[in-house]
Amino acid sequence: MAATRKPRLGVFKFSSCDGCQLSLLDCEDQLLAVAGAIDIAYFPEATRADDVGHYDLALVEGSVTTPHEAEIIHSIRKRATTLVTIGACATAGGIQALRNGADVEAFARIVYAHPEFLNALSTSTPIGEHVKVDFELRGCPVNKNQLVEVIAAFVVGRKPDTPAHAACIECKLAGHVCVMVAHGTPCLGPVTHAGCGALCPGHDRGCYGCFGPKATPNTAALAARLAGLGASRRDVARLFSTFNANAPAFRREAQRHAD
């Protein structure tokens, strides 16, 4: 029997910091197993090969912030059987989505000597607002173990284990002491999607919400509690205005606390 063809992988970048793609290279011990299971056909961060073929699996990092990006995402979609977005930019618009609703031209005048060379959209939007996305992997950056899990699940055609429950569940499974209850530290864990392994609470910090809103997040109840712990309206607005500022649940809560 002929060996089955390995699935072809393409890794694509839009507006982003490259951190999520680099999580794939950061897999170290598992990287050879990944390369053994799939044919890494296009991955500019790791290979020199240029490639224009069809992909069984496309991993897309970054958000859409330019007219060019808004165009090429469609060509990638057409060339991919399964399209998976990796990270907060691709899934929610990223931190650069803070510009949504703000005066982008004014920002550009402050930052750039020649803003006329820029050709940027006024918004940063997730890939899912432009094309159909088959699976969204959360995180800023994504968790490398979850990334390997998504690839391993794809290879055999099963559902990846990336539960949409609160980071609190991971926190308790890890045996961490709750930083909000025991220390009074503001923490977004109760409204944040699991996946990081409760990294920050394990280091005596509140959750920053890098993985975006969990399923059925009650941000209003958490915001009320944060206020009770001493957070100002501005503090609450800023807590919800980071890497997932454009995720609807976080955006709405930030807006409710806008001055």
Place this chain on the structure above:
Amino acid sequence: MVAARMFDRFDEARIIGVAGLETMIGELGARGHAVVGPVRRDGAIVLEPIESVVDLPRGWVDEQTPGRYRLKRDGDSWFAPVVGPQSWKQFLHPPRQKLWTVRKSDAGATIEPEPLATEKYAFIGVRACEIAAIAVQDRVFMQGPYVDPNYAARRANAFIVAVNCSRAASTCFCPSMKTGPRATAGYDLALTELSGGDDARFLIEIGSAAGQSLVEALPTHPATKADIEAAAAIVAATEASISRTIDTGDLPELLKAEPDHPRWDDVAARCLNCANCTMACPTCFCTTVVDESALDGASASRSQRWDSCFTGDFSHVHGGAVRQTPKARYRQWMTHKLSTWHDQFAMSGCVGCGRCIVWCPVGIDITEEAAALRRAV
């Protein structure tokens, strides 16, 4: 009646000091137990391996209110803090357990079950409410038609040193649930701290043959009538200090009769559906199964992991989640704990430890919710 039972046990009691406690920890280790006890870490009392009495949180007390926990220096007791964020279920029913591995073989596939659990724990400082919680999990995992062999193996190996509570947190309500603050059964040895400091004296009661055997290896002497009375007075004072209550009379019927009470909307507005209550609860036992497959496709494994009825995935069946709203999930959890648990297991699912109240980030109080549901609409 309770007092009479207490004195029956106390009559056989002995006295042990700090050096004796140190010997106890060492002797349990020598008998092959992994000794676990209360340890101060990250601003809380957690349950971790201990090697000596110096690991115990001597001179610390806990302050617990809904959604808030703090430690502070006070007195010189060895066992002053009551229950903390963790419970013994993390050892008997660990958060993650691999069940089996399957490998591709010439025969097709070979399933390799995980070997039976061999952990042999000794728990130091188990409170009366926690003994009740262990009894609840015994009922769930060992006394139904399907026995969890790993739980049963760990449970059979476990040695329990109870500590009768010499103080209570504001969130404790064990008297309402008839589980404490005194341990009356379910332990190998039970301690009551009569006095603290370097010269601390503990009344020690024997609850099993294994406990008797251990005591024979320890430096103890018989308790006097005054010691016995002092121990009874300590526990009585603790019980008298507990003001939080839950009226359990007809509560199972009431909860079933009030699925549309407006209080469920009220609590749903506050509930984060974060699942912290279920993780901290010493009786919550639910798990999900998770499959992993190796990248090379040569093997896969199945594990179980703690799960919670507060997630949408928990009740997800074909077509979606049965309990789509946080309101439905809170109602399910509380109704199960206080009502349908009786139908399912002939006991309460709540032992009155107060963990769900303290470790709820927004301080939702099950006793207050139960009282509110009693009020007429």
